[in-house]
Amino acid sequence: MKVTESTSLYDNLERMEVIELLQNINQEDQKVPLAVKEVIPIIAKLVEAVVPRMERGGRLIYIGAGTSGRLGILDASECPPTYGVPFDWVIGLIAGGDKAIRKAVENAEDDSEQAWKDILEYGFNVDDTIIGIAASGSTPYVIGGVKNARKNGLLTASITCNPNSLLSKEVDYAIEAVVGPEFVTGSTRMKAGTAQKLVLNMISTTVMIKLGRVKGNKMVDMQLSNAKLVQRGTNMIMEATGLDEATAKSLLLSEGSVRKATAYFYSKKQ
Template identity: 65%
Template sequence: MSEFRKVTEETSHYRHLEKMSVTDVLQNMNKEDKTVPDAVAEAIPQIEKLVSAFADKMLAGGRMFYIGAGTSGRLGIVDASECPPSFGVPYGLVIGLIAGGEKAITQAVEFAEDSTENGWADLQKHFINDKDVVLGLAASGTTPYVIAALKECRKRGILTGSLCCNPNSPVSREADYPIEVVVGPEFVTGSTRMKSGTAQKLVLNMISTSIMIQLGRVEDNKMVNMQLSNVKLVDRGVKMVMEKLALTDYEKAKDLLLKHGSVKKAVQAMNGSL
């Protein structure tokens, strides 16, 4: 493997930010942010390999774990928490873990990411096994909490992936399916919550959404299994039912939706009665 270069810690292309006007700060940040989708596009072949492998395991009954620290860990928790309401999958199918535990979601927990034992211990709390898959999230690619957890997974035959923003990183060496999205130096030197965080969010969207499509949780372009957890989602669901069943009566469609609990089940019930 080529020499490891910590691009995420390299000096910003911009100097004396404190002397810039607000307009210049915003325009320059936006200029940098525009480069992120291009970096993600270059990683699509890596993402595709991971999605295909992870989806196969999940179709066979496995779960997906995200494990990370700091911003990376928080992004994993956000993505995992949005899968049940969006796609109607059970809580526990996609699980986000962060170094330092629940406190670390809102507060920095000092040195939590430096533990080489807690990552695997956190996975064990969920009785992880070789049916499951684990995606290690580390912008730097050097987080001990993540690297050690992936290493233990591989020892036990658990499929692993990684997502980082430095090329040829240590975390990639511990992953069966590494993804490296190299976005370059941050606008504020070393602040990986910026471009690196944006890149990770984009890739997590791609991974979870494409896997859910493979799991049959989307039909056409609709979230037909979404949870009906608020008025907005109920209204969206009613309109889907009306479209799929060619109904013009909103209240009838709403009654069907609420009776059966999801767009998919409501449509299946009506089609079965025809």
């Protein structure tokens, strides 16, 4: 039996008090970062392979179904506003298409050829990296996608929560964060989903840092899409230049990013 489908360590959940349920869920959740810690070496190897490919114009493409697909889309959608990169640098694809983000599409994950078709809609780039996300490691949509990608010379990786899965056997870098049975048996949106989210955070954040999208510890290329982010950028410029708030904000809005604003400031000082 797959670890992700194994019986919960807890029983008679409906008889537990609310506080007991919450404490037990939390106790299980604490196992997740420890499982992720075990796979850091393989994550590091993947990132080191991805960065030069993206420097040559490759993209990072996540494919998944259900919760796994939604997590990939979430990570991909956060990269443009956070790091100021084009929307197609990091792409999230889900079995069933965008309508499956909110509502399950029947049998979509069982089509082993559709993921490659979905990838090709974005064009083919030999430097692309395809990361298949599947808690079970057995989703046909994902397995078919990475098999076709690898056959066409692309770098492939997987994020699963079962050891030695079918998906792991089809990729160059297999990340297996084995978190154990779910609190509710088989509910992989819980610990497995949390593990996948942590791994995705680590991959995209580290890649963006190595691509020069962070300076010091600041998101200097972030999009100024709301008042909070404008204020954050203003504070960064004040800290970097010593300008007063009004001048820093004016410079930020005129230049469009923290990076450009600080570069302009120092070019004028010389």
